[in-house]
Amino acid sequence: MQNMEQERASAPPKQIEDLSLLGEVSHRTAGVSRLEMCIQCGTCGGSCPSEADMDHTPRMLFAMLRAGMRHAALMSNTPWICVSCYHCVVRCPQNVHIADVMYTLKGMAIEAKLYQDSTAPDFSQTFVDMVEEYGRSFEFGLATRHYLKHFPLRLPNMAPMGLGMLSKHRMNITPTRIKGIGQLKAILKRAKEVEATS
Amino acid sequence: MSDSYILYPGCSMESSARAYYDSLKAIAGIIDLRLQEIDDWNCCGATEYLGIKLTPAYALISRNLALAAQQANGTRTVVAPCSACYLNLAKADYYMQEQPVLGQHVNEALAAGGLSYKPGSLDIRHLLDVLVYDIGLDTIKSKVVRPLTGLRVAPYLGCMVPRPDYEHRWSDYEYPVELDLLLNALGAEVIEFPLKTECCGGHMTQISPDTAFELIRRLISAADSHQADIMTTVCPMCQMNLDAYQSETNKKFNTSFRMPIVFFTQLMGLAFGLDAKDLGFGQELVSARNALAKIGIEHPAEAPAGTAKPKKDGSLPMPAPLPPRNMHVVGKDKVAK
Numbered sequence A: 001m002q003n004m005e006q007e008r009a010s011a012p013p014k015q016i017e018d019l020s021l022l023g024e025v026s027h028r029t030a031g032v033s034r035l036e037m038c039i040q041c042g043t044c045g046g047s048c049p050s051e052a053d054m055d056h057t058p059r060m061l062f063a064m065l066r067a068g069m070r071h072a073a074l075m076s077n078t079p080w081i082c083v084s085c086y087h088c089v090v091r092c093p094q095n096v097h098i099a100d101v102m103y104t105l106k107g108m109a110i111e112a113k114l115y116q117d118s119t120a121p122d123f124s125q126t127f128v129d130m131v132e133e134y135g136r137s138f139e140f141g142l143a144t145r146h147y148l149k150h151f152p153l154r155l156p157n158m159a160p161m162g163l164g165m166l167s168k169h170r171m172n173i174t175p176t177r178i179k180g181i182g183q184l185k186a187i188l189k190r191a192k193e194v195e196a197t198s
Numbered sequence B: 001m002s003d004s005y006i007l008y009p010g011c012s013m014e015s016s017a018r019a020y021y022d023s024l025k026a027i028a029g030i031i032d033l034r035l036q037e038i039d040d041w042n043c044c045g046a047t048e049y050l051g052i053k054l055t056p057a058y059a060l061i062s063r064n065l066a067l068a069a070q071q072a073n074g075t076r077t078v079v080a081p082c083s084a085c086y087l088n089l090a091k092a093d094y095y096m097q098e099q100p101v102l103g104q105h106v107n108e109a110l111a112a113g114g115l116s117y118k119p120g121s122l123d124i125r126h127l128l129d130v131l132v133y134d135i136g137l138d139t140i141k142s143k144v145v146r147p148l149t150g151l152r153v154a155p156y157l158g159c160m161v162p163r164p165d166y167e168h169r170w171s172d173y174e175y176p177v178e179l180d181l182l183l184n185a186l187g188a189e190v191i192e193f194p195l196k197t198e199c200c201g202g203h204m205t206q207i208s209p210d211t212a213f214e215l216i217r218r219l220i221s222a223a224d225s226h227q228a229d230i231m232t233t234v235c236p237m238c239q240m241n242l243d244a245y246q247s248e249t250n251k252k253f254n255t256s257f258r259m260p261i262v263f264f265t266q267l268m269g270l271a272f273g274l275d276a277k278d279l280g281f282g283q284e285l286v287s288a289r290n291a292l293a294k295i296g297i298e299h300p301a302e303a304p305a306g307t308a309k310p311k312k313d314g315s316l317p318m319p320a321p322l323p324p325r326n327m328h329v330v331g332k333d334k335v336a337k
Helices: A002-010 A021-027 A043-047 A058-066 A070-075 A087-091 A098-111 A119-134 A139-150 A152-167 A181-197 B018-028 B054-071 B083-098 B100-111 B127-142 B178-185 B209-225 B236-244 B246-253 B264-271 B289-294
Strands: B004-007 B034-037 B077-080 B123-126 B152-156 B230-233 B261-263
Touching (some): A021 A098, A043 A058, A043 A087, A058 A070, A058 A098, A070 A098, A087 A098, A098 A119, A119 A181, A139 A152, A152 B236, A181 B054, A181 B100, B018 B034, B018 B261, B018 B264, B054 B083, B054 B100, B083 B100, B083 B123, B083 B236, B123 B127, B127 B264, B152 B209, B178 B264, B209 B246, B236 B246, B261 B264
Parallel strands (some): B004 B077, B077 B123, B152 B230, B230 B261
16 A cells, blocks of 8 residues: 555656547548537448458547547547447447548547558648549549559559450549539638638 | 539549439439539548648538539538548538537638538438438339349448438437348348448548458458448449459468449449449449340440540650658658657
């Protein structure tokens, strides 16, 4: 007993956890996230088709957010493994917008440069680069850049499929650019300014 | 006579899901479905932009809503055939009403392009919803000249059509019956497909293939164990994952599934007596030949060889380099400090 008290007295002052984290995530989520309403029931993880590949179930992740574990929460692969199937969203008894919270956490992880593997953030960013450049997605450009960088060993397996898609005209080898690309770029530029100041 | 609708096709309809667009155009006249495409629409951002930056992602989606509202002439319904497009458009419209500050931010951005959008001024609906609830099953049934009798079809909806369903348009989040009813109207034998709203893996085929292959395996294996001849989808991404990655999935699990995956509009066209080749048959990688033969329809020959001309210098066609970007990317296995 005495030992424990001595230990406590000599321990460094406890780190003040980041108690604003939960509110920050909620605030940065589109719509009214209701993240604060989570009752830790675990229905989300139980409904999740890809939970086996996550390092934290959504329920655990939300508890980590509440506990202010910023680094660990942003490093979690959970938001990147979420497949946006919305099973948890429609089953959540508290109507937490779980899938949208996952999108927010991805954005925050990219901002803080905290992730275990760059494959997913890279894929999203390359997709967005193409859309910002052309106004349309460009699957061929995306696939070639992405596979060469992240899955070169998968290419032999992929080749018949890629050739099939090309020969059946299911993949355009040149991008389509919208007429209003200048307008779209102006809109996105302003949107980024608004985002930075809000 | 039905009203006309504003169509947001989405990028896939012009590339990987051309069979969907071809068959939609082919059946539209028969059921008097009038679609006017949004002029100069842009990509909805799929499931990618939302995970990068909030306001730009919603501004990107909302440029389409602004253009659609501008173009709307006595109609307020936007129809999207792609699940992800449908959800993104519906989500933006819904969240900008639920959280007005999001609508303000988006409108500040749109103003830079001379556009604006008042949230709630359009109805965003998926194609299947419009066909079942506006055109109606009776009309569809009345156009059937070649019932799909004896064809066992697995009805597959995927995730983003029935969920989260902000406007409560569907009979159920997890086991809706609309697609089953439509296929019944075509005379098909619809199997009770337990996984009809389970996930196809979405973009996981690109970033975590093992996650995706397991989800694909579950779906194909379930359809196969119910002796389905064919599986039908309402989404370009689902079709792409189940069709184009079926062979990789087979390799991974040492299986030999050959489940053809086609769009529900292609089956509608067959039942309406249209020529299979005008409905995009032949574009699927796992051929629907045997399924069509079962109902006495000849599968068109393979799609004509590509018209893409090889580049003069003989190099492979590669995308033009993009301008440098701001995001810092760490090495694949390294952890950023």
